[in-house]
Amino acid sequence: MLDAMKEAIGVQGSSLYAAQATASPDCARVCLLAGNICALAERICAIAARYPAGDPVAGECLDGRERCRHAYEAAAACACKQAP
Helix, strand or coil: HHHHHHHHHHHHHHHHHHHHHCCCCCCCHHHHHHHHHHHHHHHHHHHHCCCCCHHHHHHHHHHHHHHHHHHHHHHHHHHCCCCC
């Protein structure tokens, strides 16, 4: 399940970067994709929290949150509102 979520973040990220790279990005889609990436990252963090701190799975949370941050940076031109 964790691998599927990581793969989904990658797919959403590719779609996000493609959507925002156009001359006039579809901001609704860009913001939706950024939100999806962050939601997946938080689901990964919920799973990772079940593992001890030294386990490699626990590190997946940091990776997911970093991808979330990058998604909102990439979507900056659209001024997406990040969920609290």
